[in-house]
Amino acid sequence: MTEMVYGAVPDRGGxxxxxxxxxxxxxxxxxxxxxxxxxxxxLGLASSPPLASRNGFQPFHYVQxxxxxxxxxxxSMLLTSMMSPVVVRRLAVIGFLGAFVALAxxxxxxxxxxxxxxxxxxxxxxxxxxxxxxxxxxxxxxxxMLAASQEINGPPGKLWSFSLCIAIVLMLAMQPDFGQxxxxxxGWGVMYFVAGAPMLLLVGMxxxxxxxxxxxxxxxxxxxRRIDGFMNPDLDPTTQLxxxxxxxxxxxxxxxxxxEGQVKWSLPDAHTDFIIAVAAExxxxxxxxxxxxxxxxxxxxxLMRLMRERDPFIRLAGTGLACTFGVQAIINMGVAxxxxxxxxxTLPFVSYGGxxxxxxxxxxGMLLAFTRSxxxxxxxxxxxxxxx
Amino acid sequence: MIRTPLRPLAxxxxxxxxxxxxxxxxxxxxxxxxxxxQDKSRARAEGRLLVLGLVFFCAFSAxxxxxxxxxxSEAEEPEANAIGTPxxxxxxxxxxxxxxILATNFETHSLYAQPPQMVDPVASAKGLKxxxxxxxEERLIRDFTGKRKFxxxxxxxxxxxxxxxxxxxxxxxxxxxxxxxxxxNGTLAAHVLGGASFGKEGVNAAEVIGVAGVEKQFDGYxxxxxxxxxxxxxxxxxxxxxxxxxxxxxxxxxxxxRGAASILMDVHTGEVxxxxxxxxxxPNDRPAPPTSGFDPSVSPLFNRAVQGLYELGSxxxxxxxAQAMNLGxxxxxxxxxxxxxxxxxKFRISDFHNYGNELSVTKIIExxxxxxxxxxxQQIGAERQKQFLASLGFFEPTPFEVVESAGAQPLLxxxxxxxxxxxxxxxxxxxxxxxxxxxxxATVANGGHYVSPTILKKEGVQxxxxxxxxxxxxxxxxxxxxxxxxxxxxxxxxxxxxxxxKTGTADKPKPRGGYYEDxxxxxxxxxxxxxxxKYVLIVTLxxxxxxxxxxxxxxxxxxxxxxxxxxxxxxxxLLGLRPEIEPRVQPSVTLASN
Numbered sequence: 001m002t003e004m005v006y007g008a009v010p011d012r013g014g015x016x017x018x019x020x021x022x023x024x025x026x027x028x029x030x031x032x033x034x035x036x037x038x039x040x041x042x043l044g045l046a047s048s049p050p051l052a053s054r055n056g057f058q059p060f061h062y063v064q065x066x067x068x069x070x071x072x073x074x075x076s077m078l079l080t081s082m083m084s085p086v087v088v089r090r091l092a093v094i095g096f097l098g099a100f101v102a103l104a105x106x107x108x109x110x111x112x113x114x115x116x117x118x119x120x121x122x123x124x125x126x127x128x129x130x131x132x133x134x135x136x137x138x139x140x141x142x143x144x145m146l147a148a149s150q151e152i153n154g155p156p157g158k159l160w161s162f163s164l165c166i167a168i169v170l171m172l173a174m175q176p177d178f179g180q181x182x183x184x185x186x187g188w189g190v191m192y193f194v195a196g197a198p199m200l201l202l203v204g205m206x207x208x209x210x211x212x213x214x215x216x217x218x219x220x221x222x223x224x225r226r227i228d229g230f231m232n233p234d235l236d237p238t239t240q241l242x243x244x245x246x247x248x249x250x251x252x253x254x255x256x257x258x259x260e261g262q263v264k265w266s267l268p269d270a271h272t273d274f275i276i277a278v279a280a281e282x283x284x285x286x287x288x289x290x291x292x293x294x295x296x297x298x299x300x301x302x303l304m305r306l307m308r309e310r311d312p313f314i315r316l317a318g319t320g321l322a323c324t325f326g327v328q329a330i331i332n333m334g335v336a337x338x339x340x341x342x343x344x345x346t347l348p349f350v351s352y353g354g355x356x357x358x359x360x361x362x363x364x365g366m367l368l369a370f371t372r373s374x375x376x377x378x379x380x381x382x383x384x385x386x387x388x
Numbered sequence: 389m390i391r392t393p394l395r396p397l398a399x400x401x402x403x404x405x406x407x408x409x410x411x412x413x414x415x416x417x418x419x420x421x422x423x424x425x426q427d428k429s430r431a432r433a434e435g436r437l438l439v440l441g442l443v444f445f446c447a448f449s450a451x452x453x454x455x456x457x458x459x460x461s462e463a464e465e466p467e468a469n470a471i472g473t474p475x476x477x478x479x480x481x482x483x484x485x486x487x488x489i490l491a492t493n494f495e496t497h498s499l500y501a502q503p504p505q506m507v508d509p510v511a512s513a514k515g516l517k518x519x520x521x522x523x524x525e526e527r528l529i530r531d532f533t534g535k536r537k538f539x540x541x542x543x544x545x546x547x548x549x550x551x552x553x554x555x556x557x558x559x560x561x562x563x564x565x566x567x568x569x570x571x572x573n574g575t576l577a578a579h580v581l582g583g584a585s586f587g588k589e590g591v592n593a594a595e596v597i598g599v600a601g602v603e604k605q606f607d608g609y610x611x612x613x614x615x616x617x618x619x620x621x622x623x624x625x626x627x628x629x630x631x632x633x634x635x636x637x638x639x640x641x642x643x644x645x646r647g648a649a650s651i652l653m654d655v656h657t658g659e660v661x662x663x664x665x666x667x668x669x670x671p672n673d674r675p676a677p678p679t680s681g682f683d684p685s686v687s688p689l690f691n692r693a694v695q696g697l698y699e700l701g702s703x704x705x706x707x708x709x710a711q712a713m714n715l716g717x718x719x720x721x722x723x724x725x726x727x728x729x730x731x732x733x734k735f736r737i738s739d740f741h742n743y744g745n746e747l748s749v750t751k752i753i754e755x756x757x758x759x760x761x762x763x764x765x766q767q768i769g770a771e772r773q774k775q776f777l778a779s780l781g782f783f784e785p786t787p788f789e790v791v792e793s794a795g796a797q798p799l800l801x802x803x804x805x806x807x808x809x810x811x812x813x814x815x816x817x818x819x820x821x822x823x824x825x826x827x828x829x830a831t832v833a834n835g836g837h838y839v840s841p842t843i844l845k846k847e848g849v850q851x852x853x854x855x856x857x858x859x860x861x862x863x864x865x866x867x868x869x870x871x872x873x874x875x876x877x878x879x880x881x882x883x884x885x886x887x888x889x890k891t892g893t894a895d896k897p898k899p900r901g902g903y904y905e906d907x908x909x910x911x912x913x914x915x916x917x918x919x920x921x922k923y924v925l926i927v928t929l930x931x932x933x934x935x936x937x938x939x940x941x942x943x944x945x946x947x948x949x950x951x952x953x954x955x956x957x958x959x960x961x962l963l964g965l966r967p968e969i970e971p972r973v974q975p976s977v978t979l980a981s982n
Binding site: 150151152190193194195196245248249251252253280284285288289292293295296299300303304306307310312315319323326330333334337338339 | 418421422425426429430432433434436437438440441444445447448449450451452454455456458459460461
């Protein structure tokens with residue numbers, strides 16, 4: 001009767017979306033990511049005016065673009081994080097296929113913007129770098145395959161995902177973009193590691209990496225020069241690295257002051273690869289330590305949350321995403337302090353770059369979606385008496 | 389591991405008995421097995437995720453720590469840092485036999501620009517033009533405003549110029565230290581020293597390499613860091629060298645010669661005490677070598693004493709006479725038939741004057757008779773003559789340690805005929821350098837021992853193998869002394885120092901064959917003091933002409949000899965030779981009777 005008068009109560013199918021999202025979300029990680037984005041804008045204010053004046057734009061042209069793309073990135077991150085893992089997986093696999101095709105078409109339709117590597121599609125107002133979108137998509141797709149192979153009577157997902165990985169690495173290496181290629185390989189390796197790679201194979205892989213590195217050293221002059229520059233104990237202060245190191249020294253603990261830095265005028269990549277040097281010079285060690293802490297909180301927290309995860313797919317995909325995110329930051333900052341050989345790599349969320357920002361937003365959104373707390377069957381375990 | 393079967397027969401049968409579907413049992417077992425597998429992989433993943441988390445935490449901490457270390461270290465002024473092996477500087481000094489500096493190093497600066505760091509390229513270019521008028525301002529502006537990242541402007545600048553450039557105040561103008569080679573004595577001993585220039589150049593240093601003379605010969609020694617602080621000691625005596633150069637330059641001018649060379653050599657050690665070749669040059673500012681198609685001997689870089697190959701004329705006669713005496717064919721008093729001219733095919737050998745039908749061997753040298761020496765050479769024969777001249781060093785370049793001497797291969801007749809034997813006995817048909825002659829005269833002077841000429845300081849007597857007997861050497865010296873006292877070199881009489889020597893006047897060969905009538909090479913080969921010679925002095929004038937008389941006189945007796953005499957008069961006291969003062973005539977007691 002009541003139903004006839006008031007109409008049927010719509011079946012909500014559980015909790016409303018927003019409260020559930022907020023309740024289950026890893027709020028700390030999301031705050032860290034948002035903070036990183038704000039820091040990126042702040043550093044963009046410092047580092048990009050020289051570039052803008054060099055290219056004949058308004059001083060804050062690049063900051064505006066960074067804010068615009070960053071806004072898009074934050075929105076896509078929030079939206080993605082609200083999706084359920086299954087939806088994320090479907091969209092990511094579709095997106096991965098699209099990005100894969102786009103990457104394959106790069107040699108025909110791409111442009112190199114005079115930088116010697118064909119990595120972009122030019123869309124007029126902006127350019128898209130498919131490899132940035134490919135990375136998170138690949139992580140999810142590969143995790144799906146690896147997880148499927150763990151099922152009884154599952155497909156040979158390890159072999160499939162590995163072949164796919166090698167295909168992507170080769171395509172990226174041909175651009176050439178060794179940095180992204182290494183990231184993809186690294187992401188797959190980490191997932192395979194967590195999926196239960198035999199120890200012997202891991203040792204073999206380490207040997208392969210060493211062998212490949214020495215081969216690249218002897219056959220690629222570009223690569224060899226970078227390694228030599230890294231090995232050489234005395235630094236030529238007129239190189240990018242020299243300027244970066246000097247900027248970090250100039251900054252000291254508290255920095256030379258907002259807008260007072262000099263390094264942004266001499267480094268062509270101050271707004272991307274060496275943004276940490278700008279941060280160190282103007283704001284000092286304090287801000288750098290804050291940035292490092294933010295990255296490590298995101299990565300370590302995500303990994304710890306994934307430890308409790310029961311679904312192998314979610315566990316693997318989350319691991320791949322978190323580790324690529326973290327390793328990218330480590331490489332970028334490690335290069336600036338000469339812990340690692342020079343390799344151009346953007347600092348996720350902080351460096352300027354439209355594709356990298358949005359793709360980063362999507363990736364972190366997926367990570368947040370995977371790390372949301374969900375029932376892990378603990379009650380059933382306790383009931384069955386094998387709870388821990 | 390105990391595998392539980394998916395369909396345990398007992399349970400299936402009992403289920404069937406109860407009328408249940410036995411598939412449910414299989415599904416339940418499958419689910420269990422799946423769960424077990426999942427639990428196992430989850431446990432493993434948990435461990436590995438923990439490892440990953442720790443690794444990431446450590447990596448981030450390491451970067452943070454490293455950032456901290458870098459940021460508390462002191463910032464450096466960016467300065468150019470040359471990559472690659474540092475260029476070793478500090479070339480060794482060169483000193484004379486008394487340790488006086490002949491060549492040393494001097495700290496200067498090079499000037500270069502790094503256009504990307506320049507504040508005002510155009511003003512800097514104008515400023516540089518004002519300091520260095522020889523620079524091209526247009527070109528500088530083009531270099532500074534173009535794409536170049538590095539521009540050399542000057543290789544060496546003085547401290548005053550450096551300060552002036554500094555005052556321009558452009559941070560893109562930079563200085564690199566440059567060690568340059570300095571020859572404080574200017575043109576003195578220029579040909580011996582040679583010169584140096586920059587080899588590999590870097591921003592912070594440049595390699596100094598020798599390009600000629602001893603600088604090139606001993607380049608490895610001078611650059612060897614193991615010899616740091618050990619200068620190269622030459623046999624030259626700076627004071628003697630200076631006196632010899634002054635006298636020779638004056639003589640060359642008075643005698644209207646094109647060039648001149650002198651060598652002063654110690655007869656017992658072969659050390660060259662002074663070596664002059666005129667015209668000379670300043671090794672601090674070495675002229676460019678002559679381009680091809682140009683007679684190299686005209687260039688001031690040409691070392692006449694070492695590189696110049698001349699037919700040295702009658703100075704060779706003493707070798708024929710000494711050999712004839714050494715072989716016992718003649719004694720100084722033997723009378724030789726000197727009726728001339730000797731006809732040999734279409735060739736005639738005659739004397740400058742007719743000296744009569746016969747002369748003693750001593751007189752042959754004294755008068756410089758071509759016919760007489762040719763007769764002696766006929767007696768000696770080609771084979772023995774060749775052997776003797778070879779033992780005096782006339783067949784090989786001298787082992788002298790100046791790099792140019794290796795190229796001075798004496799010119800020998802292709803076919804050593806009897807005619808060649810005769811002409812070579814009086815110095816025609818064989819071209820050798822004045823240095824060859826000096827070494828051979830040293831052999832005559834020191835009692836018949838070969839000495840190899842050297843530019844390095846030696847200790848003690850350096851006699852080589854005995855080439856002629858003591859007796860022949862002594863008789864030759866007596867004859868050479870008579871050339872001065874009674875013969876063609878009478879102008880060589882120097883008060884206090886007995887000089888012995890032999891003149892030589894050779895017609896210059898034309899480049900296309902034949903000889904010039906009016907161009908000669910006048911040589912005086914001498915030794916002093918005559919009774920126990922210590923030094924040999926060779927003076928050679930190229931195309932001299934003494935014009936004080938009614939007609940130009942070109943023979944060595946009128947040109948090379950007075951120059952050599954003046955040189956001996958100046959140099960002998962510097963060498964520490966004691967002049968022989970003639971005993972004062974005692975007022976004799978006159979017996980008078982009346």
